[in-house]
Amino acid sequence: MERGFLLVLSGPSGVGKGRVCDALRQTDADILYSISATTRPIRGGEVDGQNYFFLSEEQFLERIEEDAFLEHAHVHGNRYGTPKDFVLRNIDSGKIVILEIDVQGALQVKRNFPNGVFVFLLPPSMKELKRRITDRGTESEQQISLRMNNAREEMGFIEEYDYAVINDDLDRAVESVLSIIAAERLRVIDGRALIDYLEEEVHD
């Protein structure tokens, strides 16, 4: 009865997308995670079709030709992409598929699949974002400055998104995403199907 959909969770580097996704995993059985395709070699312990769909360069390029990706990118000599069929198959069966992705990727997805639900994860403030990036202790002054510039540029695309969630407190951010999921499940997409359902005699 309830509709499935793709939820794209995106935002600047350092904002905590991964943590929010990990926490979401603990909550609802009806949430699935999009599995990426990649050309990078499989590592020990990884399972094809579970961690990634592992493809050869040739296979990957063939899929691009077939328009089989919602988005794809070339990173440090390896290709990564979001297979369209996995997403469509699962949302057709009423599932929610979550895709955690950077802003560039999300904008590509939006062009290919505007029916998704696009959530932008924000830091509590730019100052706090800088603190989070700095506290990692792995970045030089210059890298930090570059990351902050990127973050500001990416935030300029916020109006391409449906919702903005401020990640000040992990539990609250997860609660917000769950509210978005609950609400979007109730969105009127196919009124006729809804009416037909109510005219039926028996429901579970």
Place this chain on the structure above:
Amino acid sequence: MERGFLLVLSGPSGVGKGRVCDALRQTDADILYSISATTRPIRGGEVDGQNYFFLSEEQFLERIEEDAFLEHAHVHGNRYGTPKDFVLRNIDSGKIVILEIDVQGALQVKRNFPNGVFVFLLPPSMKELKRRITDRGTESEQQISLRMNNAREEMGFIEEYDYAVINDDLDRAVESVLSIIAAERLRVIDGRALIDYLEEEVHD
């Protein structure tokens, strides 16, 4: 920081709009209820500006001229309307204003104020709606049949609405409306304001 908005809760007669609204009243201090204007005489115990805004026929017609209502109707010789200024003033200050109204009224509101959030409350099934109307024991066979025809006609407008909530269980229906409210508070309306806010040094 979070945006205010008008939430229109509507649906066929007998579906339980009033009960859902009453239960919502118990939950969140930031929810207000739209107060109607009417030309019907004030009754003992009623307070002007609280139960209704009581207006003379002349005042009411003047307001119609001024386009001061989101919707208005003429019922059994009395006029009823939803004053626009009460709604706008409160949503501008970040409040959620709830308007419980029949489908005809909701469609009028939508023409005048498409930025509202429109929620259609549905019965679990048409059979159950008929049972609810019949169980009141106040309606003749013919009246029940008329009500069911009206309900079906009204449900034909469901695609004018943003969300559909099935009122099978009161608590669950209220929970669903609260999720819609929580999600809609996070909707991206003014990205620039959001970014400016994050650039500020200090937040509460």
